[in-house]
Amino acid sequence: MNKTAYKRRVSLQKKNTRLATCLLVPATLVLLAVSIYPVLSSLWMSFTNEHLLRKETNFVGLANYARLLHDSEFWGSVGFTFTYSFFVVAIAYVCGLALALMLNRKIRMRGALRAILLLPWVIPPVIAVTNLKWILHDQIGLINTTLRAWGIIDKPILFLAQYGLIRPTVILASAWKQLPFMMVTLLAGLQSVPTELYESASIDGAGFFRKLFSITLPVIRPLTFINTTLSFVWTINSFEMIWLMTGGGPSGHTFTVPVLSYYTAFFRNDMSYAATIATSILVVLLLLTLLNFRVQFGKGFEGLGLGGRGKGEAA
Amino acid sequence: MKRFRNLLVLLTAVLLLVSAIGCAAPAAGGEAAAKPAEQSAEKPAAAEEAAEKPELTIWFFPMGLSGPYDAACQAVLDAYNAGDHGATVKMEILGWAGLNERVQTAVASGSPPDVWIPGYFRVPEYVKMGEALDLTSIVDKWKETGDPILDEFQPGMLENGVFDGKVYVIPFATSPKTMFYRADILEDELGFKDLDKGVTFDQLKEICAAVKKSHGDEGMYPLGFFSVDGGTTNLMLNALFSNGASWVNADATTGGYDDPKAIEAVQFIKDLVDAGYVPEGIASYNQADIDKMYQSGKVAMIWKSSQHDPASELYKKTKIMGPIIGPSADKPRLVTWSDGLMAFQATKYPEEVKEFIEWFVKNSSPILNDGATTYCPLRTSQQDLDVYKTDWLLSQITPMVEAYTELNWPAPVSPVCFNQVFFEGTIGKPLEAILMGATDVEAEMHKTNEEITNLLKTVG
Numbered sequence: 001m002n003k004t005a006y007k008r009r010v011s012l013q014k015k016n017t018r019l020a021t022c023l024l025v026p027a028t029l030v031l032l033a034v035s036i037y038p039v040l041s042s043l044w045m046s047f048t049n050e051h052l053l054r055k056e057t058n059f060v061g062l063a064n065y066a067r068l069l070h071d072s073e074f075w076g077s078v079g080f081t082f083t084y085s086f087f088v089v090a091i092a093y094v095c096g097l098a099l100a101l102m103l104n105r106k107i108r109m110r111g112a113l114r115a116i117l118l119l120p121w122v123i124p125p126v127i128a129v130t131n132l133k134w135i136l137h138d139q140i141g142l143i144n145t146t147l148r149a150w151g152i153i154d155k156p157i158l159f160l161a162q163y164g165l166i167r168p169t170v171i172l173a174s175a176w177k178q179l180p181f182m183m184v185t186l187l188a189g190l191q192s193v194p195t196e197l198y199e200s201a202s203i204d205g206a207g208f209f210r211k212l213f214s215i216t217l218p219v220i221r222p223l224t225f226i227n228t229t230l231s232f233v234w235t236i237n238s239f240e241m242i243w244l245m246t247g248g249g250p251s252g253h254t255f256t257v258p259v260l261s262y263y264t265a266f267f268r269n270d271m272s273y274a275a276t277i278a279t280s281i282l283v284v285l286l287l288l289t290l291l292n293f294r295v296q297f298g299k300g301f302e303g304l305g306l307g308g309r310g311k312g313e314a315a
Numbered sequence: 316m317k318r319f320r321n322l323l324v325l326l327t328a329v330l331l332l333v334s335a336i337g338c339a340a341p342a343a344g345g346e347a348a349a350k351p352a353e354q355s356a357e358k359p360a361a362a363e364e365a366a367e368k369p370e371l372t373i374w375f376f377p378m379g380l381s382g383p384y385d386a387a388c389q390a391v392l393d394a395y396n397a398g399d400h401g402a403t404v405k406m407e408i409l410g411w412a413g414l415n416e417r418v419q420t421a422v423a424s425g426s427p428p429d430v431w432i433p434g435y436f437r438v439p440e441y442v443k444m445g446e447a448l449d450l451t452s453i454v455d456k457w458k459e460t461g462d463p464i465l466d467e468f469q470p471g472m473l474e475n476g477v478f479d480g481k482v483y484v485i486p487f488a489t490s491p492k493t494m495f496y497r498a499d500i501l502e503d504e505l506g507f508k509d510l511d512k513g514v515t516f517d518q519l520k521e522i523c524a525a526v527k528k529s530h531g532d533e534g535m536y537p538l539g540f541f542s543v544d545g546g547t548t549n550l551m552l553n554a555l556f557s558n559g560a561s562w563v564n565a566d567a568t569t570g571g572y573d574d575p576k577a578i579e580a581v582q583f584i585k586d587l588v589d590a591g592y593v594p595e596g597i598a599s600y601n602q603a604d605i606d607k608m609y610q611s612g613k614v615a616m617i618w619k620s621s622q623h624d625p626a627s628e629l630y631k632k633t634k635i636m637g638p639i640i641g642p643s644a645d646k647p648r649l650v651t652w653s654d655g656l657m658a659f660q661a662t663k664y665p666e667e668v669k670e671f672i673e674w675f676v677k678n679s680s681p682i683l684n685d686g687a688t689t690y691c692p693l694r695t696s697q698q699d700l701d702v703y704k705t706d707w708l709l710s711q712i713t714p715m716v717e718a719y720t721e722l723n724w725p726a727p728v729s730p731v732c733f734n735q736v737f738f739e740g741t742i743g744k745p746l747e748a749i750l751m752g753a754t755d756v757e758a759e760m761h762k763t764n765e766e767i768t769n770l771l772k773t774v775g
Contacts, residue, residue, distance in 0.1 A: 053443050053731070
C-alpha cells in the first residue's frame with residue numbers, strides 16, 4: 001500500500017470514527033437520562049431518609065439496608081420472587097421446548113400454528129390479564145362454567161380467591177405470557193442442530209427421547225443457558241402481570257420485590273426504603289446479567305466451569 | 316429519485332404542520348363553535364386579556380358519566396374564564412387507574428395542580444407534607460361579611476377540613492355508599508316492604524335466605540360486593556358503621572377493631588359468607604366483576620358505591636335500600652366519602668387560587684345538576700337542584716342525609732395515616748382474610764387493630 005493510499009485510509013477511518021461517535025451521542029444521552037440517572041438517583045436515595053411525609057431529607061448511611069435485613073415482609077417477597085421466577089422460567093422452558101420440537105417438524109398448518117402460539121407474547125399485558133381474569137372467574141368464567149357443565153366439578157375452582165391457588169395461578173399466567181419467547185428462540189436453536197446427527201442416531205436405533213437427551217439438549221445447551229438466564233432476570237424484574245392480576249394481594253400474599261418496592265413508594269410514601277428494596281434486587285440482577293454476559297461474550301461454559309462442550313462436540 | 320425525496324420531505328412537513336394545528340385546537344372546540352357569531356368579534360380582545368392572566372389547573376376525579384360530566388365541568392370553568400377574574404382555569408379529569416401514583420408523583424416532583432377536589436381523607440397527609448395551601452382567609456372573609464353560605468354546609472363539614480386551626484379544604488359534595496337491590500325480586504316477588512326505611516342485620520339475613528331459596532337453583536346469589544381495589548375497605552366501613560363501630564377511636568389514637576361492636580359487625584359478614592349468600596370467589600372481584608354479576612342477574616343486592624347506569628334495563632328494576640342497621644348501632648349510618656376543594660402550596664398564584672375556589676364553591680352546582688354524577692349535596696340549598704328530585708338514584712339517596720357519616724367518624728378529622736391505610740387496604744384486611752377462608756374473626760381483627768394503631772402512632 002503506498003503512502004497516499006494509507007493516508008486516505010487513515011483519514012477515512014478517522015471520519016468513520018467521528019461519525020460513529022456523533023451517531024452514538026444522542027442515544028447515549030437518552031440512555032444516561034432515562035436509565036443511568038434514575039439508577040444512580042435511586043442508589044443515592046437508598047442512603048437517605050426521604051419520605052413524602054417528612055419535609056427534610058438526611059443522609060442515613062446504611063440504616064435502610066440494616067432495616068431490610070430484619071424486614072420479614074421483604075424476605076417473604078424475596079422468597080416468592082425467586083419461587084415465582086424459577087417456576088415461570090421452568091414451565092415456559094419445558095412447554096416452549098415441547099412446542100418448538102413440534103413446530104420443528106414438518107406438520108400441517110405450521111405457519112398458522114406459529115402465529116397463534118406467538119399471540120400471548122403479542123397481546124398487551126392489560127388486555128391479557130383482563131381476559132385471563134374473566135376466564136378464571138368463579139361464576140361466569142370459561143373454565144369453571146365448562147367444568148361445571150360437564151359435571152367434572154360441583155363447586156367452582158377459586159383460582160384467585162384461595163390462598164393455595166393464587167400463587168400457582170399467577171405463576172401459570174406469567175409462564176403462559178413468556179412461553180412464546182422461549183418457543184421462538186428454542187425453535188431457532190433447534191433449526192441449527194445438524195440433521196446428520198439425528199440420521200446417525202436413527203441408524204444406531206436411538207428413539208425420540210434418546211435423541212432429545214443425547215443430541216438436541218446438549219447442542220442447544222448454550223442457548224438454553226442464555227435463554228433461561230435472561231428470562232429469569234426479566235421475570236424477577238417483571239411487575240405488570242402480578243400487579244394487574246392481584247395487586248400483590250391478598251394481604252401481600254403475591255408480593256414480589258418490584259411490587260413491594262412500588263407499594264412502599266406510592267402507598268407508604270417511603271421513597272428511600274422503596275429505593276433500598278429496588279437496589280437490593282438490582283444487585284442480584286447485575287450478578288445474573290454478568291454471568292450471562294460472560295457466557296455470551298466471554299469464556300463460554302468451560303470458563304464458567306459448567307462442563308459444557310464446544311460446537312460440534314455434541315455428537 | 317431526488318424529486319421523489321423532496322416530495323417526501325414536503326409531504327412530511329405538511330403532515331407535521333397539520334398535526335400541530337390539530338393538537339393546538341381547543342379541547343372545548345365544539346362549544347366554542349356553537350357560540351353566537353357576535354361573540355367571535357370580541358374574541359381577539361378577550362384572548363389577549365386571557366393571555367395576560369395566569370392559568371391555573373384543576374384536577375377532577377371521574378365522578379360522573381364521561382360526556383355529561385366533562386361537559387358540565389368545562390361549562391363551569393368556561394363561565395369562570397369568561398368573567399372578570401384574576402386567572403383563567405383549565406381542567407384535567409383524572410382516571411381511576413393509577414390515580415394515587417399520579418398524584419404522589421406530581422407532589423413529590425413539585426408539580427401538583429393548583430387546585431383539585433380530593434376526598435377529605437387525603438387532605439391531612441398533604442397538610443403534614445406541608446403541601447396544602449391554607450384557605451382560612453376564604454372562610455374568614457365569609458365570616459366577616461356574614462356570607463349565608465356558612466350556614467348551608469352540612470353540620471361539621473367545614474370543621475372537618477380544619478387542621479391545626481387552619482382551613483385546608485372547603486366542602487364540595489359527597490358520595491354515600493348504599494345497598495342496591497332488585498326491587499322486582501325483593502319487593503314484588505318476595506314481598507319485602509319499606510326497605511328504604513332501613514334494614515336490620517337480621518332482616519338482611521332473612522332477605523338473603525329468601526332469595527337463596529327462591530333463586531339459588533338458578534345460580535343467583537343474594538348479595539354481592541367487590542373486594543379488590545379497595546373493595547374490602549369499603550365493605551368493612553359499611554359493616555362497621557352499620558353497627559355503630561369504626562376503624563378508629565374517637566381521639567384517633569388507636570384502631571377501633573377491638574371494640575365488640577366491630578367484631579360483631581365482621582362476624583355478621585362472615586355469617587353471610589358461611590351461609591353461601593355471596594359468590595365463592597368474591598375475594599377476587601373488582602367493581603366491574605360485581606357490576607357484571609348484577610347486570611347478568613346473578614346477584615340480587617350489591618353493597619357498594621352509588622353508580623349510574625341508565626343504559627341498563629336492570630337498573631330500572633333497582634332501588635336503594637335504607638341504611639343497614641346492626642344490633643349495636645347507635646343510629647342509622649351511611650358511610651359517606653366527601654370531597655372538597657384543596658389547593659397546593661406549590662402554586663405560583665395563591666391569591667388567584669383562593670379567589671377561584673371561592674367562586675367555584677358558589678357556582679359549581681351545574682356540575683352536580685347536569686354532570687350525571689353520583690355526588691350528593693353538602694349544602695342545603697343544593698338539595699333543591701332538579702337532579703335530586705328527578706334522578707332515579709340520587710332522589711332516593713338524598714333524603715337519607717340524616718344518616719350520612721363521614722369516614723373519619725368518630726374522630727373529629729381524618730388522621731394523617733388514612734390515605735395510607737386506605738390505599739394499602741389495611742382497613743379491609745380482616746374481611747379479606749375471612750373471604751379467603753380465615754375463621755378466627757377476633758384474631759384477624761386484633762392483628763389489623765395493632766397495625767392501624769401502629770400507623771396512628773408513627774404516621775399520625
